[in-house]
Amino acid sequence: MNHKLSERLVLLNYFEKASDQETWMVKINPLCKVILTILFLVILMSFPKYEILGTAGMILYPSVLFAMEHTSIKKIVKTLGPIWLIFILFGLVNIVIDKEMISVPIIGRMPGGVASCITLVLKGILASAASFILVSTTKVEDICFSLQVMKVPKIICIQMMLMFRYLSVILKEAESMNEAYHLRAPGQKGIDRRAWGSFLGKLLIRSIDKAELIYESMMLRGFRGEFRLEKNKKIKKKELAYLLLWTGILFLWRCCIL
Amino acid sequence: MHMSDALLIPAVGGTMYLTSAIAARQSIKKINLEEDYKKLSLMGVAGAFVFAAQMVNFTIPGTGASGHLCGGVLLTAILGPYAAFITMIGILLIQALMFADGGILALGCNIWNMAFYGCFLGGFLIWKPMMKQGMTKKKIMAASVIASMLTLQLGAFSVVLETTISGITELPLIQFTALMQPIHLIIGLIEGLITGSVLVYMYETRPEIIWNEKTICEAGNKKTIQLIFTASLIVSGLFALLASGNPDGLEWAIERAANGTEIIRNSAVHHLLSKLQIGTSLLPDYSLPGSSTPFGTFVSGITGVLLLTASGILASFVLKRFRKKKNYES
Numbered sequence: 001m002n003h004k005l006s007e008r009l010v011l012l013n014y015f016e017k018a019s020d021q022e023t024w025m026v027k028i029n030p031l032c033k034v035i036l037t038i039l040f041l042v043i044l045m046s047f048p049k050y051e052i053l054g055t056a057g058m059i060l061y062p063s064v065l066f067a068m069e070h071t072s073i074k075k076i077v078k079t080l081g082p083i084w085l086i087f088i089l090f091g092l093v094n095i096v097i098d099k100e101m102i103s104v105p106i107i108g109r110m111p112g113g114v115a116s117c118i119t120l121v122l123k124g125i126l127a128s129a130a131s132f133i134l135v136s137t138t139k140v141e142d143i144c145f146s147l148q149v150m151k152v153p154k155i156i157c158i159q160m161m162l163m164f165r166y167l168s169v170i171l172k173e174a175e176s177m178n179e180a181y182h183l184r185a186p187g188q189k190g191i192d193r194r195a196w197g198s199f200l201g202k203l204l205i206r207s208i209d210k211a212e213l214i215y216e217s218m219m220l221r222g223f224r225g226e227f228r229l230e231k232n233k234k235i236k237k238k239e240l241a242y243l244l245l246w247t248g249i250l251f252l253w254r255c256c257i258l
Numbered sequence: 259m260h261m262s263d264a265l266l267i268p269a270v271g272g273t274m275y276l277t278s279a280i281a282a283r284q285s286i287k288k289i290n291l292e293e294d295y296k297k298l299s300l301m302g303v304a305g306a307f308v309f310a311a312q313m314v315n316f317t318i319p320g321t322g323a324s325g326h327l328c329g330g331v332l333l334t335a336i337l338g339p340y341a342a343f344i345t346m347i348g349i350l351l352i353q354a355l356m357f358a359d360g361g362i363l364a365l366g367c368n369i370w371n372m373a374f375y376g377c378f379l380g381g382f383l384i385w386k387p388m389m390k391q392g393m394t395k396k397k398i399m400a401a402s403v404i405a406s407m408l409t410l411q412l413g414a415f416s417v418v419l420e421t422t423i424s425g426i427t428e429l430p431l432i433q434f435t436a437l438m439q440p441i442h443l444i445i446g447l448i449e450g451l452i453t454g455s456v457l458v459y460m461y462e463t464r465p466e467i468i469w470n471e472k473t474i475c476e477a478g479n480k481k482t483i484q485l486i487f488t489a490s491l492i493v494s495g496l497f498a499l500l501a502s503g504n505p506d507g508l509e510w511a512i513e514r515a516a517n518g519t520e521i522i523r524n525s526a527v528h529h530l531l532s533k534l535q536i537g538t539s540l541l542p543d544y545s546l547p548g549s550s551t552p553f554g555t556f557v558s559g560i561t562g563v564l565l566l567t568a569s570g571i572l573a574s575f576v577l578k579r580f581r582k583k584k585n586y587e588s
Contacts, residue, residue: 015356015357037362038362038363041263041361041362041363042268042363044263045263045264045266045267045268045271045363046267046268049425049426079358080358083262083358083359086262087262087264090265090426090427090429093427093428093429094427094428094429097428097429098428113428116428120264120426123263123264124262124263124264127262127263127264127361127363128262128263128358128361131263131354131355131358131361131362132358134355134358135355135356135357135358140356143355143356147351153282153283153286155286155289155298155344156282156286156344156347156348156351158298159298159301159302159305159344159345159347159348160348160351160352162298162299162301162302162303162305162306163302163305163306163309163345163348163349163352164306164352164356165302166302166303166305166306167306167309167310169303169306170303170306170307170310171310174310196452196455197452197454197455197456197458197459198455198459200311200452200455200456200459201455201456201457201458201459201460201463202459202463203307204304204307204456204460205460205463205464205467207303207306207307208300208303208304208467210303211299211300211302211303212296212299212300214299215296215298215299215302
């Protein structure tokens with residue numbers, strides 16, 4: 001249990017560090033990045049299930065950004081690999097069931113199941129890669145800012161920020177409780193199943209108490225249920241050009257494959 | 259159970275965004291009415307707890323598969339359905355936008371599958387009626403297990419429907435359902451037991467944290483019914499347009515069992531019943547009589563929900579009258 005949690009924390013740390021770097025992608029207005037990611041996903045998913053060529057062409061967007069950000073392929077595969085397994089599984093089922101021969105442009109005739117399997121796996125890899133780029137180049141505050149600009153209700157954005165910050169409170173409490181448990185029961189592997197309920201219940205109560213103290217301190221410092229996010233993040237001309245360029249390329253490609 | 263973008267087409271993703279947004283809008287209105295700023299903190303920390311709990315997968319004994327908590331029922335038992343729903347949206351947004359876990363396009367589906375059922379159905383249909391007469395440890399455990407199992411079943415079935423409507427998998431609906439439901443029944447049971455144990459512990463030590471009897475009695479039904487009604491209208495109307503023209507799972511299985519030939523019965527009773535059915539069908543085959551346009555399908559979906567709602571209202575009215583009469587007589 002602890003191993004999986006620490007793996008996630010390493011990932012969280014990686015994303016936070018990556019989005020703290022001073023690369024050109026990190027500096028781009030978060031709103032542009034969020035809009036572009038959504039647009040990319042909508043266009044990618046709009047390709048029919050046998051459209052291998054159209055789907056494959058969408059590789060341009062993530063590969064250019066990964067190359068410019070010098071993102072390690074190993075890191076991407078390690079992070080996203082488990083998600084890709086689901087697509088492979090669905091794809092294999094399609095191969096078994098759909099045996100009707102279809103003709104695919106450039107490639108020629110092949111069973112429908114194989115074509116839909118390739119398209120599905122490609123879509124899965126590209127969609128998760130696009131999300132990975134957004135996550136690794138944008139800070140939590142910036143994502144919340146762009147969500148607010150996109151008229152996502154304030155309460156949801158505040159919840160996201162609070163949750164993200166309270167996560168460290170919970171994990172610290174969990175760490176100290178875990179240490180206390182193992183000091184009391186030395187040599188025991190993990191936490192006994194019978195103690196899961198009381199352990200988690202105690203953890204939640206301790207975290208609630210700690211969070212209340214933090215929240216009261218925030219109130220004393222003038223917090224009235226609203227975070228002051230940077231308001232003057234206007235989209236610059238360069239950023240607008242970046243957004244329009246990619247939008248043009250993606251739309252053009254989609255129109256070519258119609 | 260987080261769905262990825264690749265399992266959907268934009269039309270299905272968009273429809274589910276819309277339905278989830280309607281539910282979110284109603285919930286926000288309700289929370290604003292409460293004007294409890296301190297609740298924000300509780301929502302934040304409870305959300306962070308569920309978020310951390312979702313990171314940990316537990317092994318399903320004897321299957322080789324694993325599952326994780328959904329957390330909708332747990333949050334509802336602490337925060338109440340509306341606040342729990344908003345908190346679940348926050349969790350799913352963080353997972354999608356900060357961990358690339360669950361798709362961005364699939365967010366509407368994930369909110370519906372993991373948050374809507376757990377918070378609203380689990381909260382209003384199971385938790386609230388069971389706790390109305392007071393809480394006990396046994397009731398808490400039973401409500402947690404029933405709510406978790408039921409809502410996870412509905413969530414898993416929604417995943418099947420959304421993926422099938424999107425035309426992503428060639429797996430027939432019945433087989434897909436047969437694969438998804440049993441495994442989620444076990445996950446639901448484990449989730450229910452964990453949720454129940456946590457809540458029982460909290461009930462013993464800090465009962466004031468749990469969504470209490472006072473709040474349960476105050477929580478109105480009217481808005482919830484409106485919410486479920488609106489969402490049903492959208493789902494039935496728009497999903498009807500997206501529905502596949504191919505036979506459904508059962509028809510598919512029967513067609514194969516009969517080697518592709520239609521099963522026809524020529525008895526007098528069959529003729530009579532089929533005549534009666536044609537005469538009484540307002541919208542035969544989910545379309546307007548004599549036409550098969552998408553508009554007809556849309557209208558038939560909406561009409562179905564309206565008819566169901568009307569019969570529900572009529573039934574409750576009759577039941578009320580019957581109860582009043584019985585009370586008067588006794």
